[in-house]
Amino acid sequence: MGNGGPRLRDVAEAAGVSVATASKALNGRQDVSAATRDKVLQASRLLSFRPNRAAQQLQGGASGTVGLIASDLDGRFSIPIMMGAEDGFGIENVSVFLTDARGDLIRERHHLEALMARGVDGFIFVGSRTDPRPPIAMEVPVPVVHVYAPSSEPNSLSFVPDNVDAGRKATQHLLDLGRRRLALISGDPDYVAFTDRRAGVGEVLDGAGVELVAPVRSGEWSEAWGRRAVRDLMASGTDFDGLICSSDQIGRGALESLARAGVSVPDDVAVVSHDNWEVLATQCTPQLSSVDMQFRKLGHMASQALLRMMGGEKESGVVTLPCSLVVRESTLGV
Amino acid sequence: MGNGGPRLRDVAEAAGVSVATASKALNGRQDVSAATRDKVLQASRLLSFRPNRAAQQLQGGASGTVGLIASDLDGRFSIPIMMGAEDGFGIENVSVFLTDARGDLIRERHHLEALMARGVDGFIFVGSRTDPRPPIAMEVPVPVVHVYAPSSEPNSLSFVPDNVDAGRKATQHLLDLGRRRLALISGDPDYVAFTDRRAGVGEVLDGAGVELVAPVRSGEWSEAWGRRAVRDLMASGTDFDGLICSSDQIGRGALESLARAGVSVPDDVAVVSHDNWEVLATQCTPQLSSVDMQFRKLGHMASQALLRMMGGEKESGVVTLPCSLVVRESTLGV
DNA sequence: CTGAAAGCGCTTACAG
């Protein structure tokens, strides 16, 4: 294949220099006179020359590609992370291979091998939950960064949303609105996202000397669970004026049960949820206030880290990014 | 970079043959004795040799990569299409570069150039609506296939869901259930998806000698519009027992207004919608029956066509894929 | 500061 376009020799010819010199000029090496450099650059521009990546790669150069191995089947996490990374790398510098391992370690390994054969300069792994992920199936000779799901390996580098902070922000927001009788409805308690968000809620409540008006109700990350949990909560006679839901799906279910019971949101009960999944949070009435996990930014940070590591730096640890509350009608009113 | 692994010369050495022979054996060329071929293959396996793609590419070989240029910011279309393509190509044969042009033709051009410099063997363009898309910004020397949004260029090849068929299937389903007083709530009438689905509905109704009980109400592709439209429809005193919604968002809005008015679904009114966006369609009560657009299959077809075109065949036209109705509680009951 | 030469890891005519 190759791109059928002009080759370096054409540029060199047009500029009246050797390929070697043309190469150096184009790569900004010092040992070229300014005049020569200009001639070459101009010729290159004129012919709209694009160096053949495969040839560069063969010298031991970078391929200008990165592999993103996802495991969220719908792209809810991986697409914004990919976009953030794209912005961080720059379109012309790095292109990203996107694959989905579909939660299968064997498939992951196949993707890894295929992408390594294509000479990617690094990998971004995107998990589907914030729990630590098992080690990668094989030795990888290029830098690796994990996003969303941290790696359990000690000298790996991960970027994850700060779900404790998310819990704090949701809670603080309700307190700021003057709500004191708070309840918490959560998803599957096996998720670290649950534990973390729960911890953040607790921290802020403790600081304010406030207690939840009812034990945490945890179940699934679904609207059905949100509906049921709120129905039960109301049936139990609990009096609450603020509700924290651990996902937008739960939040939507909650809104539905509240509406059905004639409870006004946010007047009687202010509701804040997590994830800020727009198709869910912005389509209901009232629209849901929700804590955003900043996927785009996480992707951007991952790209920058990868760039540094490709430059030879060693980095490791779990980097945590604060979340960001998006306020909408369910706490603010219209 | 290159993969640090074994090179062809290592395999050749291990097998006791020349690199040339090893290459031929590995590539299944005829002029190698069976015994030699076996020796080479075994050595290759033993060393888990993976040919350096960059080197192969440099001979004029294929790069084993394809560019997918999307424009749906959330990956709702492009991720399943990518997965379908991945299955069609086979993980080891082709890796796909995923980029999002974000609806910007300039950005699209940049992505095109970057991917061509990387020697992709073909492109898949994924649009965000089924309306014809403007021509690609530049001449592309490799095969191109369009998915979802057909190209307006005469000798291009496109794969799109058959939305007329989708309208037909939704309507026929309601008729099969014995519903005769049907209403239709649609999204933005500027979309071809609107016109097509509408046409399919009309076709089946005409065939059955049935008419819609109210003029089509068209607005936006949102839950808010679904809520309002159904509210208005009921307020107008229209008596209906079947409702077709042109998207799941509209469908969810409709369900909400029906519930609020105490109308039972599907007993009083059966509801069927379009898109089968699972996070919306399966999380409500009752769950929505919905027509699936078969993105995965579209992606698979696109990959097969691309493979054929890379093999030298010329293909063009707009290929239409029948949709598939997924029946759930909103028409079937529990 | 410039260019001829070697080489990255493969494949492909071409001899033998």
Next chain:
DNA sequence: CTGAAAGCGCTTACAG
């Protein structure tokens, strides 16, 4: 059937 040689489009020591 097998292998030596040339070459894909670049980059990088090395001379000059």
